[in-house]
Structure formats: structure tokens, C-alpha cells
Amino acid sequence: MEFKDLVQQRRSAHNFEAGFKVDENTWNDLLEYVRYTPSGYNAQPWQFQLLQTEADITALHKICLNQDIIKTSGNVVVLIGDTDFGKNESDRILAEWQAYRNLTPEKAAGLKSSLEKERETWKKREMVIRNASLAAMTFLYAAEDLGLAACPMMGVRQLDLKKYLDLADNQLPIIVIALGKSGGSEGTRLPRKSVEEINRSVDNLK
Numbered sequence: 001m002e003f004k005d006l007v008q009q010r011r012s013a014h015n016f017e018a019g020f021k022v023d024e025n026t027w028n029d030l031l032e033y034v035r036y037t038p039s040g041y042n043a044q045p046w047q048f049q050l051l052q053t054e055a056d057i058t059a060l061h062k063i064c065l066n067q068d069i070i071k072t073s074g075n076v077v078v079l080i081g082d083t084d085f086g087k088n089e090s091d092r093i094l095a096e097w098q099a100y101r102n103l104t105p106e107k108a109a110g111l112k113s114s115l116e117k118e119r120e121t122w123k124k125r126e127m128v129i130r131n132a133s134l135a136a137m138t139f140l141y142a143a144e145d146l147g148l149a150a151c152p153m154m155g156v157r158q159l160d161l162k163k164y165l166d167l168a169d170n171q172l173p174i175i176v177i178a179l180g181k182s183g184g185s186e187g188t189r190l191p192r193k194s195v196e197e198i199n200r201s202v203d204n205l206k
């Protein structure tokens with residue numbers, strides 16, 4: 001399928017086939033797409049957790065404000081970002097840049113100091129959300145390409161989710177994705193803003 005068609009066809013699914021569970025091969029295929037998502041410093045500060053058991057689904061249903069798609073999809077994905085990604089992974093990141101790019105000693109020192117710099121909490125959160133949101137979109141397109149149905153969700157009790165997954169301080173749930181097989185039509189798509197509306201200015205276009 002043409003990528004443009006895939007983009008236009010993708011929907012946030014609310015209608016799932018009952019009883020479908022994502023298998024290990026499909027899960028790995030999904031993550032194979034995500035691996036190519038761009039990220040600042042090429043840090044890739046994300047992990048995806050798939051939850052499928054009855055007990056997990058029941059708990060997540062409550063954590064996700066009783067939204068039915070948690071139950072009907074049968075598979076729940078939590079994208080977890082690392083708010084300390086520069087610091088935690090500076091050795092790996094620096095070593096990769098040095099192995100694959102000709103960094104001058106000044107450039108390498110600059111990269112190291114940027115990776116290891118102390119940052120305020122809001123800044124660290126903003127950086128990881130900005131990065132991991134791109135991985136979420138790759139995941140949604142991957143699901144579409146593999147014939148799956150998915151819905152990104154922000155109706156989530158963040159602190160309860162962090163506690164349930166036993167996440168460390170630096171592990172931030174970025175988004176929850178209900179995942180499954182489509183159970184049929186999603187109805188008419190909600191309207192989209194026009195190109196003119198999302199184009200801030202055409203003044204300086206040649």
C-alpha cells in the first residue's frame with residue numbers, strides 16, 4: 001500500500017474483534033518498525049510493554065478510566081520513556097557516535113557534556129515526551145501496515161499506571177495503546193483542519 005493511503009486509512013479503533021491476542025512474532029514485527037524512529041542523539045529512550053492477561057486487562061481498565069477498549073481490544077501497550085536518557089545511556093550513545101561518525105575531540109566532548117548535563121524535571125519530561133511520541137506514531141502506522149487496529153489513549157491515571165507497572169522514577173508512561181483486530185467499521189472520520197488552517201503562513205514560500 002502507498003504510504004499516503006496508509007496514513008489516510010489509519011483510524012483510532014473503538015471496535016475490536018473479541019478474543020484476539022497479539023502473538024510474539026507479530027509483537028516483534030511491530031517493534032521492528034519502531035526501531036527506525038528518529039530520536040535526539042539517536043538515544044531511542046523508549047520501551048514498549050505488552051499486557052494481555054485477564055488480571056492486567058482488568059487492572060488497566062480501571063487505570064484507564066474504565067474505557068471499554070482496554071477490555072475489548074484484548075491487548076494493551078504501554079510506551080515507557082526514560083526521562084534520564086542522556087545521562088543513563090551517555091556511554092553507549094557517545095561510543096556509537098564515535099564509532100560511526102568522525103567526531104573531533106571537541107565535538108565528542110560537547111556531545112558528552114550535552115548528554116550528561118543536569119536538567120530540570122520539566123525539561124527532561126518534555127524531551128522524552130517529544131522523542132517517544134514519534135515512536136508512538138511509528139507504532140500506530142506499523143499496526144495499520146500489519147493489519148491490526150489500534151487506539152492511542154491519554155485517558156489514563158498516570159500515577160496509578162506507574163505504580164501498577166512498578167516503574168522507576170525515570171520511567172515515564174508516555175501513552176497507552178489499545179491494540180487488536182478490527183471488529184468492523186469505525187464510522188465516519190471526524191473532520192480534519194484544512195491545509196490552509198494548519199499552515200501558519202505562506203508569506204515566505206517561494
Ligand SMILES: Cc1cc2nc3c(=O)[nH]c(=O)nc-3n(C[C@H](O)[C@H](O)[C@H](O)COP(=O)(O)O)c2cc1C
Binds near residue numbers: 013151152153175
Ligand atoms: C495523544 C492522544 C490521546 C488520545 N486519547 C484517547 C483516549 O483516551 N480514548 C480514546 O478513545 N481515544 C483517544 N484518542 C484518539 C482520538 O480521539 C483520535 O485520534 C481522534 O479523534 C482522531 O481520530 P482518528 O485517529 O481515527 O483519525 C487519543 C489520540 C491521541 C493522539
